[in-house]
Amino acid sequence: MGLLIGCYNPQRDLSIDPYNTPLIHILDASYNVEENTWGVVTVQWEYLGQKRVENFVLQRRDISDFRNIELSSGADDNGKYATVGAFRDEKLIAGERLQYRVVAEHSEGGLVSTSAVEVPIPGAGLREIRRDPVALAVQLVWHDEGNTARSYEILRTPEGGDKKILAVIQSRAQTSFWDRSISDNRSYTYAIRSMRVSRSPLSTDVRLTSRSVSVQFYREVGRHIVEALSGTNERMRLAAADSDGEADMLALIVRPNQISLSRLRHTLSVDIPNALSRHLVGTSFPRLNDLVSQSVDLAGPSLAGQGAFQRAYIGGLDRSGRVVVVGIELINNNTVWRIPDNWVSASSHVRLAQDDQQRIYIATGGQLRVYSAAGSPVGTFDLEEDPVDIAVHNGVIWAAWANRVQRGVLRFSGEVLNNIAWEVVLHTQIEPRALTLNAAGQIFVLDRRQVRVFQTDGTPLLLWALPSSAFSAGDLTIGGSARNFVHLSDESGGVITYVP
Known part of the structure; x- marks a missing residue:
């Protein structure tokens, strides 16, 4: 074994040159409930390259393209080049399967990123909005990712107004709701807030809110x-x-x-x-x-x-x-x-x-x-x-x-x-x-x-x-x-x- 180790040369034996092609990958990405009431996704990464990195960037994609959500310096607390790190994403969207990746920005220019990993976020995700302009009604349809919600709150924000709880639904089996209380042509923004029992001893309830969708009749x-x-x-x-x-x-x-x-x-x-x-x-x-x-x-x-x-x-x-x-x-x-x-x-x-x-x-x-x-x-x-x-x-x-x-x-x-x-x-x-x-x-x-x-x-x-x-x-x-x-x-x- 000693002979094998002594003969190992990373510059020669790695299939990818670690100096010219920096390596970065995600060690773990998972959703957890901590002391807050909405949960957090923690993304842990490791950097194996030898080029200096100016910044590490956490990117997230839901229904659109990847976008930056957090940035950290390429140096650790002691001023040395960072080789491991972790990002926290607390601005979560309920009922979605979010994709994450970490991007290394080189000080000499250029980017290299990890492969994307998917993390399912529990709760009700707003899947569809149907409008009935004749009855002046809006139907919201959602899906409970993980089937963990015990109740739902329907949130509505009129253009120029305040967000309010429109209805509270106690049935876990219900996955749609008709809003028949609209009286004008303003834009209305809807979201579903899931109430679920936490699996963590630190919190009794977890509140996760879906993405917001705006509706206007004409x-x-x-x-x-x-x-x-x-x-x-x-x-x-x-x-x-x-x-x-x-x-x-x-x-x-x-x-x-x-x-x-x-x-x-x-x-x-x-x-x-x-x-x-x-x-x-x-x-x-x-x-x-x-x-x-x-x-x-x-x-x-x-x-x-x-x-x-x-x-x-x-x-x-x-x-x-x-x-x-x-x-x-x-x-x-x-x-x-x-x-x-x-x-x-x-x-x-x-x-x-x-x-x-x-x-x-x-x-x-x-x-x-x-x-x-x-x-x-x-x-x-x-x-x-x-x-x-x-x-x-x-x-x-x-x-x-x-x-x-x-x-x-x-x-x-x-x-x-x-x-x-x-x-x-x-x-x-x-x-x-x-x-x-x-x-x-x-x-x-x-x-x-x-x-x-x-x-x-x-x-x-x-x-x-x-x-x-x-x-x-x-x-x-x-x-x-x-x-x-x-x-x-x-x-x-x-x-x-x-x-x-």
Whole structure:
């Protein structure tokens, strides 16, 4: 044995030259509970290289890349080169499998690191957040790593507010929770705090908190100029697109003596982030190019409508005050319907809405007239004033007036509309610019400074502020593959998109 030791030469016999290739490895990495109430991960390392090391760095990775969490000098307490050491990580994330490595930073430049080791952290790890924008509810789903938790605390922090315990769950078997107490569109940050019995005699309870995840029901994801507009004689109207197509919405650009209809698609993906594409449907529609631009409106298909021959309606007033409305089949852009020529209005504008039976509702000149898909009149009703906008869904008409929003129940007898029972008045202190409905019948109102959302019965749901100080004009519609994108247009020809 002595002969073998005497013949050993590390410079010659090691497969890796210890001088030119410093060696560093982790001796041990483990989670333990000490005197605190959350536990600690201790990472012990050993350095076998001969190059001088300026610093040793502990790095940790959870769901992202490795990041530095602690640093120590390359010299020990006596000023000599450190060859062993230990790091402590006390800022742990419950329910995660954390990876650690130690990096040696050479004084001459360059880095060398250990292989990564994985340490499971017990407790509830937040795995998924599901949002229900219709019910304004958030579901939290978690997994108890190690199955050691005896109870859970749901933590919630509103934007600009304080963290609070939203609920305490005593059942170890429960792994999800619905938060149905949200009342606004602020960002909310959630986390799960696990309460588990300690295996250490130094502590009776261990509290470990999951990673935090933020949720907002409607967040802005893009702003795009469709076509630059200027002056009061140029405007853009938006409407829902046909459900069988790939477009999110229809956009009608109105200028003096010119109208153009386009399909717009908002794309959110890794390859094409935040893009708005435009496909021109047409610019030549009989009898529409002579309309007064401020009077024109667009009604797209109902979100509940189905079938291959869905329609859009374009309407307005000519210079004689005559009401002109044209229906267009979106599958082939054919004009299939036009209103009779004997209706003259003294109003400044026309407002249109379409229901799931392709009936068209036309409001102007103190009247609301309803026509069947074939063009036959099915009802006429007097209005106290002209609405700012109208929308129809599931037997209910919503009207935005100058300073209020109102709901009316449509009462048909066969194909004939016999009566409109106006009932709910929403918020008399608002200044509506437009309104629309989603597939669930919720009402979205574009106000002067914000977007307001109401339930089908008129109960206020939430609101969010607009990006500019005030909207003097604009429109909004619902689109997207899941029919839940909210698109706003402003007076400059831009579109702002919000997604839940």
